[in-house]
Amino acid sequence: MGTPYFPGCTLTTKAKNYDTSGKAVAAALGMPLDELPDWQCCGATFPLATDNTMSLIAPARVLIQAEQTHAKQVTTLCAICYNVLKRTEFSLRKHPEQLERINWFVSTDETTAGQTYTGKVQVTHFLQQLRDDLGWKALSERVTQPLKGLKVAPYYGCLLLRPPAEIGLDDPDQPTIMADLLTALGAEPVDFPFKGECCGSYLAVNKPDVPAALSGTIVESAAKHGAQAIVTACPLCQYNLDVKGRLPILYFTQLLAKALELGEEISNFESQMSKVAV
Amino acid sequence: MRIRLSAETVHGDFVKQVEDISGQNLLACNQCGKCSSGCPVAFALDLLPNQIIRMTQLGLEDVLQAQTIWTCASCLTCVSRCPKNVDLPRVMEALRQIAMERGATPMYAAELRPDLVANAPQMAIIGGFRKFTA
Amino acid sequence: MINRALVIGAGIAGIQASLDIANSGYQVALVERQPSIGGHMAQLSETFPTLDCSQCIMTPRTVEVGHHENIKLYTYSQVAEVSGTPGDFTVKIRQKTKYVNWDNCTGCGVCQEKCPWKAPAEFDRGLGVRKAIYTLSPQAVPNKPVVNPDVCVRLQSIAKGEKLKCGACLKFCPTNSIDFQQTESFVEVHVGAIVVATGFDLFPQTRLPEYGGGQIPDVIDALAFERLLSASGPTGGQVKRPSDGKEPREVVFVQCSGSRDPEHGVPYCSKICCMYTAKQAILYKHRVHHGQPYVFYIDIRAGGKGYEEFINRAQQDEGVVYLRGKVSKIYRDGDKVMVWGSDTLSGRKVEIAADLVILSMAAVPAISANGHRVPGLELALDMDGFYQSSDAELAPMESNLPGVFLAGAGIGPKDIPETVAQASGAAAKVLGMFRQALR
16 A cells, blocks of 8 residues: 655656655555655745745645545655645644635636645655654665665755754754664764755755855765765755765665665666766 | 934834744844854855844844845754744745845846756756745 | 751752751751762852852861751751641651661771772763762762662672672771661651752753764863862863863853753753853863863853953953854864854854863753652742742742742752852741740
């Protein structure tokens, strides 16, 4: 029985390998991802003005679409999608009058007539499913090719962790979920002080010097602590951190695919690891 | 140049508008500086986050000229650490919206570097445009 | 009216109250949960603003308490139950198991020398070591040891029913005072009035993950630094950092660690940190002439007599650099500790590669203080867990219970002068009660 899954626009195109490896890994672990039959962009940023009802239509529609599956959760891989959808869920729960307006507005669209979000579906991240639904012990038992000797620095970035009151995935200052995953895969997690520091995010498009500086510091810190690679859950972090090939930046699903021996086509592990500038 | 403060500035329309859009009580900030201490982009700012809040508290509208509000990456570190739970990202968003309402155009599609637009994941383009265009 | 007072807690507040009452001719039962008296003041190197040696000014009082004919000292004990009425309370005191016969023990210290089992010394905030059989410090009053079952291998072998191990103390004690068969005992005292002076503890570093969460060896709290400064401390008063024993050159003091933080810590100001930080920075500079102390602060609170002048001394005369900006993050980088702060006054985010970081952790009510959890002594607490006075302005020494008075940091964080003043105030209330009954 699969979990409804929202890939988001980037995973469908520029970060297709994240989506592919994610789906393959989930299927191999017996917890397949069922992509929502009809979805659209989540909005890529949570609108911060108090009067944000209009801007929440997009992510709210995703929740509405997810609720039609009658499942309890809708899962994500992209950290920005996770953050936007989770915060939307939180906002709609906190402001029932906002939810009512959105439900009404969406119902005026004939393609979604009669569909509402009632709060039954919760947004989760695939990491959460691995930790809470499968468990690290069970995961490590499925690993056929432990990533022995591979030193990987878990990089959380901003959106998997903050704001802590709304996201609640892990401790915002000392998270361990990715390190626990790496341990379960037989790899050696490398703790470093910049694991939760911002990569520069969307400034990549209009102020590229800022992400370059931030990401350079992050990658250097990871390298200094002995990391051979950095693992992330966000395509934008992956893009920003990939600073002139200083260190391979992998999605956690690629490491999972490697450890579960799903093949190089799925994991892209070898090709990514070999791209390192010496 | 002397700055004249009065009830009209410190509790005037500008302050009220920022508080309305952000939903924050600006005076809860006691200027401890923890936000600025942890801001990852502080090196690229003209005014520190706490200074943005300070100027807004006093109703000094030239805070809208600061580069800071456009360089904020919404990393949310400041609000996570703030002892008074002042939501700076929301205040930054309010200032951006007021600035754009008054005619600021921080991002022009035509002026973006084509290689960045082509290579960056689209979530960056969508997010950036939603933040920096009206 | 029973002309005896119970004083709970033998820090400087309890000591002062006990002496005031005892010197007026009345009996005092002084109960202290630690093996010896003195509380946190005994851990200090020097006190502000005078820079008097803490032990030197305290020892005359602790010795007086130890020998006073009117004071019966119950250390390593806790109040278990209170019943009765004001003027006629019955107090059950639980004397924890010392495993040493204190009536016999002369305090010679041979047992501590011979004991092979070590543990981090609580008195030194974990920076020094003590033995399984230990006194808190060499100047302890009473200077008699207790055995800690968590560390004592003999007691553990007894508990598991195994072959008896060690017993070095038993073998070498010249007065045959070690008693592994000892059990806890109860004593009942009758008192007319009670003074609660249970003091404070420090907010744990584990609650501040962005400052390392207590995992970085060279990030210590102010009481620990006080032990490093103290001549009777684990380094003999030489400032050596915990990780490698090197003398730190760049030392960063972080004020308001946990205080003034309704979101992640405690909402109140801990009152004493601005002053003790200036003191510690000055003392550090006196010992390490080429060292550079920095203090990150939000405001400087120096309202007491001579306090502002003391801060000025730190800034002007001793070269302490004060930076106005709360620290956001502390992490390890090689053998340095990186501190991310800011100076809001010049508008700059700043970073210091420190050798040693001292956190002014918030003052919180002493957790195991039994005043409010003792049956029969249901003291009202405020929202932060401190004792609630019956009137904050006009009756700070009076609790919600008649005949029960409050003094010291258990009511709220405070410095030594205020603590001593409150202790004498509470004693006066007690003496007033006793005098009233004579009419």
